[in-house]
Amino acid sequence: MSTRYLQVAGHDVSGDHYIDGQRIPGKTRFELHCPIDQRLLGTISEGDEEHIEAAIQAAQRAFATWSLLSAAERLPYLERFADEIGKRAEALCAVESNDAGVLLSRMRHGVVPRAKLNITWFARHALELQHRPIDTDQAHHIVKHDPAGVTVIITPWNSPLMLSTWKLGPALAAGNTCILKPPEWAPLTCSLLADAAHAAGLPPGVFNVVQGTGARTGARLVSDFRISRISFTGSVPTAKLIAQSAAANLVPCSLELGGKSPFIVLEDADLDSAAATATLMYRNAGQVCLAGTRLLVHKNVVDQFVIKMRALVDQLVVGDPRDEATEVGPIIHPRQVERVKGFVDRAVACGARLLWGGQPHSFGPQYFQPTLVTDVAQDDEIIQNEVFGPVLTLQTFSSDDEVVSKANGTDYGLGGICYGETSHAQAIAERVRTGFIWVNSFGIRDLAAPFGGIKRSGIGREGGDWSFEFFCDVKDVVIPKKPFRASFSHR
Structure with a gap:
């Protein structure tokens, strides 16, 4: 043959x-x-x-x-x-x-x-x-x-x-x-x-x-x-x-x-930088194991953060990945589209609120809108399980102990991101149980450094x-x- x-x-x-x-x-x-x-x-x-x-x-x-x-x-x-x-x-x-x-x-x-x-x-x-x-x-x-x-x-x-x-x-x-x-x-x-x-x-x-x-x-x-x-x-x-x-x-x-990594935004964070980095989590249609998909934002800055992030998300180009201008492409397979949509639909049915997105995108049947879900509890399915699509969740916190508890409150422990004044963010990062965590950054990698996670x-x-x-x-x-x-x- x-x-x-x-x-x-x-x-x-x-x-x-x-x-x-x-x-x-x-x-x-x-x-x-x-x-x-x-x-x-x-x-x-x-x-x-x-x-x-x-x-x-x-x-x-x-x-x-x-x-x-x-x-x-x-x-x-x-x-x-x-x-x-x-x-x-x-x-x-x-x-x-x-x-x-x-x-x-x-x-x-x-x-x-x-x-x-x-x-x-x-x-x-x-x-x-x-x-x-x-x-x-x-x-x-x-x-x-x-x-x-x-x-x-x-x-x-x-x-x-x-x-x-x-x-x-x-x-x-x-x-x-x-x-x-x-x-x-x-x-x-x-x-x-x-x-x-x-x-x-x-x-x-x-x-x-x-x-x-x-x-x-x-x-x-x-x-x-x-x-x-x-x-x-x-x-x-x-x-x-x-x-x-x-x-x-x-x-x-x-x-x-894979993971269900926390993206922590402290009260003393640079909100413009944090919002820009959070928007990057939608790249590759959210099909990235190390993405910070759980946004944990201090309650005193959450409104400002959401406004800044929404402005950036509205500018995202969803479309053909072969176009150099595209920033969010398709989901790999119809079964994965169904899986992503199922997570969002079940969360909304249980009382979650959509800040944006939540539906298939008009560009094509394997495209999904960049989505942010809030009013979710720590034990909700969408918090605890990996969605692997362009879907993020938003929770708030009021103290360092609370954010560490929420960050560590899943069975995953791959990565994480923490934005805030450097010494403050580093102190929080050292308490998060994970394989690695970026402080005021994302995606910095070196082949000499270890990569991997704990727990699931x-x-x-x-x-x-x-x-x-x-x-x-x-x-x-x-x-x-x-x-x-x-x-x-x-x-």
Whole structure:
């Protein structure tokens, strides 16, 4: 069977798997629709038992040689991989915008440069992990980071390119071989990644892509005893299923599961800056795990804050994400639109009040109005559960203790944002139980820093040494400083 290609925005994209350095078509296929206008983009191969077995065997064979290379020897391969991503920048931008509804401007100026950096940064950082000496009175310890084995990577539909490369970078740099299972609603840039890896000369089997649904393809991959690591970003229910499968084989999992992050506006905050940042939470149609979706505003400034934010929201451009002027694009799938609308409708039915939005947008059936819901209680569903759409909630507070209590009053703990006089905001930030929190800022990231959440927001950290701690088996080579003589004497 010949490889099938989809034509997306003038670019050829394979709809088939990439296994052991070759394109492999599937016997069964599923349809892929564009979230912008619901047109059919094409059909995608679905991974079955045969494809999964072939991918695992290929990754095992490749691991035997890839794992023996030093970090310095793997570096040229990964630098070429990043270069090939750069050469495909326009295709990656156009395809992900059509496939996932992501803003084209965000792809060009943020995602693709970050995708390249994800590969090169970790490849170079791996050079520092080869030997880490620890000296004690008794011995000289050499701490080594050995490759763990075959790694399964499962990424979500809201940012498939960036999140795939963020995991692939350290996994490959550590010497692991990888099987990537793309999101079924937005798999196409992961397919283009396979083209980039192939052109870069990554040995066959080092990087494989098996497409399909989570229930069928993903479930089979994570339950295999030959898998050494699983890295997943997505929903809590799916993570629980993955963890159950992995537990049967004692496979370590890294789980990044989204959030319900607080956006705190203290009485001494710069309200113009805070309102502008809060409006950013609607970007990517609110489909961002680290967005501050729960606005917690001091009661003495809430009226001013709402007026300032409303003026900015009224100026937001909702429309085609391929237009550089667009600021809010579509929701990924009709099922997700129904989910978002259901949250809002149920909140209103229970007494919540809409300050703006609350309905599907006139631009198209997969667009939803930027929405702000208030008069909600702490235990309401819309406060406690992740909506993952352009929907924010507004609560007020009158004291530091009250805002900390509300900020910590969900089962999530991924991120947060706190606006106020710097020392005051920092003091509050240190009391919020979360994986990270921005003070008077948003979106500042560094690959050397840890990323991840607590509670239902996940297990583990990504970034810097934390990524390698997960993707490696850490080994301590102990060399005594004095001649060692074994003795069975207990005296």
